[in-house]
Amino acid sequence: MTSTAPNNSTMTLAKALNTALRDSMAEDNKVLMMGEDVGKLGGVFRITDGLLKDFGEHRVMDTPLAESGIVGTAVGLAMRGYRPIVEIQFDGFVFPGFDQIVSQVAKVTYRSQGAWKMPLVIRIPFGGGIGAVEHHSESPESFFCHIAGLRVMACSNASDGYHMLRQAIALDDPVVFFEPKRRYWEKGLVDVTATSEHSLRTVLRRTGTDCTVVSYGPSMAVVLAAAAAAETEGRSLEVFDLRSLSPLDLDPVVESVRKTGHLVVVSEAPREASITSEIAARVTEEAFYSLQAPVIRVAGFDTPYPPSRLEADYLPSLDKVLEAVDRCVGF
């Protein structure tokens, strides 16, 4: 793999994702980009900026305004041997395409016993924190994790944005790829020469001994800040970034819980029947005798996403994470 970006350059998550799309398209002419406004505008978040100019309208397709149409035609293109990447403008707009994702995208390989591959990536900017209006700040990832046949990923920083998206495009499985929209403009070091191969495993972000904390996507930065703050108070947190939400790679988390005896799971999605529920259940099954306290969750409330003037109350914050760690360790 060769990249258009200089090695070890500092770039925003948005630029890293753009570079991943560009590099994948340059490498394989079967890779296509499609969605609303992805061409001339470069996407509402400019993630596809410049791709139309470099690859032409046959490979960067501005589509009619219809999510089921975008996903449903991408299915047919994948059957024809293409590797379409579709952009859904905002998290709350994926639902008109949900039927195609659940009924076709996820099941084509199973139904045909492998005669069809479905190398389709559905990119969704997700999560709150940007002061947006209704339907622009949701965290629908648990819906997709519940569907067998889909892979679900969420990146949390520029380096992972590049390597995880490269890996998602390379896979022969359909991937729902969540991008934390409020982190798009945060910069990080991206080593484009590194292999993307292991970018889908849960990764250790910080070592610690008192409590294990797991998160992903937009909340990772909050958790890392909380871990730094905890250290000043003499408490040592071990932090993991899931990266792949389905399938989940929980082995390193279970291993860590065996050491710390405590687990806090952080996500801004509503709590009930969610990824945080799944992690709590699985860790309880696999490390019950190591747990010294119940698994504590810091999540969104079980409400629709609130008006943006209240989103600071809704989202996991540094204080909420520290309070949860206190409850867990002090149980």
Add this chain to the structure above:
Amino acid sequence: MIAGLRAINASPNLVSMLSPEGVLSQHPDFPLEVTTDLVKSLYRDMCLVRRFDREGNALQRQGQLGLWVPLLGQEAAQIGAGRALRSADMAFPSYREHGIAWCRGVDPTELLGIFRGIDFGTWNPAEKKFNNYCIVIGNQVLNAVGYAMGQKLDGVLGDDDAAEATMTFFGDGATSQGDVHEAMVFGAAFNAPVVFYCQNNQWAISEPVEKQTRVPLFARAAAYGIPGIRVDGNDVLACLAVSEWAMNECRTGNGPVMIEAFTYRMDAHTTSDDPSRYRLADETQAWKLLDPIERVKAYLARNGLADATYFDEVQAEADELAARFRKHCIELESPGPERIFSKVYAEQTQQLRDQEAAYLEYLDGFVDPEISSTESVAGAQAGARS
């Protein structure tokens, strides 16, 4: 006026070639070279498809299939369209397209597993160029447009023999689905080489076509800026002529095209349906006079192109096919539990490897391995009656 009868009487734009009495006339816009061999082969296809379709119905009634979806009455609509496809063309069916399957070279026995609960269709959809049946109404129409967009990107359009196009099949009820609307918007926006083939069989389970539309369905095509043609769906020659024209339009880059095959579902929606609750015998009787097979038989007989021996031979061949179909059905073995975990992903995940191993180990713990499978058969039969 009864819905279906009114529809028969109000079809000024209907393209037809072969009258119910078996009288042939050419249509100026859709010429077709009608040879005796062609008509005979179309007749044979329709007879064979009808015969195994009836056997499918019987097998369900006898508890051998969980469900069957009858095509009775729609043989001409399907054989006419299916025979217009070349081997490189692609077809995206709904779930009643046994006649299209036949034309794509999918053996009828390969349709049985779906309705017996064994698989989702064993043919290779990529090789046969005939996708798996689609149960969700209208999904496949969008998938077909995407495939056709791919054909266009591949540059396989033109007037040579290698040119390709796609045909997708759906019913009158499906035209109310957002996916079908979006498919026509996308098809038109990208000039995709796709034929939208709507079999208007007048009923979406118990809902008459009046519940789906206030204009003739083919007239909707105008709103997307594509040609819309209403063809007599009980006239196999007209269906073939119109479909060939439409596929050629698409292959040469003038697609898409919408065809409404105006026909009638002579049997239930599926074997779980009871049409006597929602339609009158008069309506069915009136359509019976328009039977797609009888008019071809009348044409062949009145012109001295086939004799009783020929018709008997076709019937005997149909009976043999039905016997093979039945035997295959009854002998189908249920798959092992490994099938549950197979090909969920391109490569199996660790999570599924673990679940599969744990389940197989659990099954190994039984003294009599038949116990769990006996339970699942009872469950399938209970479901079949629902």
